[in-house]
């Protein structure tokens with residue numbers, strides 16, 4: 001990997017030495033930082049972003065990938081808090097599609113979330129074809145129906161009630177979900193016109209954390225764009241039960257889906273925010 005310091009402009013401030021999480025930059029007697037263990041570079045770009053004189057020349061960050069910005073232009077803490085307070089899950093959508101440009105911005109925001117070791121191996125699949133959306137809902141209902149059947153089996157039911165009362169509570173909910181679905185009410189996707197699955201390759205140790213951090217970035221961007229979204233927890237639960245990965249195969253997702261966002265143009269907006277329970281610390 002190519003990593004250099006432009007000695008003619010370096011002011012020897014050692015900022016790169018201080019910020020590098022892999023300790024690749026080291027102080028040297030000459031004053032110009034030296035390098036060690038370059039192979040451990042995680043390409044986070046901190047060295048490039050902190051250098052006041054653009055003296056760190058890093059192969060992964062050519063000039064067109066480095067952008068100056070004014071910290072005064074960041075949202076204030078009050079603005080951010082208002083966004084966090086006003087963001088809500090939306091479940092009532094118009095039939096209008098989510099504009100492509102908005103989806104691009106949501107993905108761009110999601111992709112900027114931190115990832116373990118800066119791996120950036122979080123991937124996105126966007127589904128807006130009604131056939132695919134139907135497939136996702138059908139599949140989820142099918143899995144829940146199977147689970148409900150199993151849990152209602154006469155030899156199983158008493159044990160579930162005894163040993164897993166929480167699960168027993170859900171069984172009647174599964175039945176209701178199935179009945180409603182048959183009558184045309186889809187409480188899985190709730191009329192969303194787009195679904196984004198966030199996935200990683202199989203067995204990626206921090207895959208779930210990486211994907212869900214990406215989700216949250218994306219959901220906040222959706223809120224600022226006036227696009228409604230909710231977390232597709234039912235679909236994720238169904239996926240977790242299905243070891244054969246049927247849905248992923250049907251939709252051509254090669255990996256493990258860790259998060260799902262259902263999106264649509266909301267029919268209405270909330271004009272108030274409510275307080276949550278107090279912070280526990």
Ligand SMILES: Cc1cc2nc3c(=O)[nH]c(=O)nc-3n(C[C@H](O)[C@H](O)[C@H](O)COP(=O)(O)O)c2cc1C
Pocket residue numbers: 087088089090091230231232233234235
């Ligand atoms: C892990 C997880 C799973 C969720 N699953 C669903 C779901 O399947 N369907 C749904 O409508 N909302 C789902 N939600 C949204 C929550 O119900 C919602 O975030 C919560 O009620 C708080 O409301 P708010 O998002 O408007 O603040 C899920 C949220 C999370 C974090």
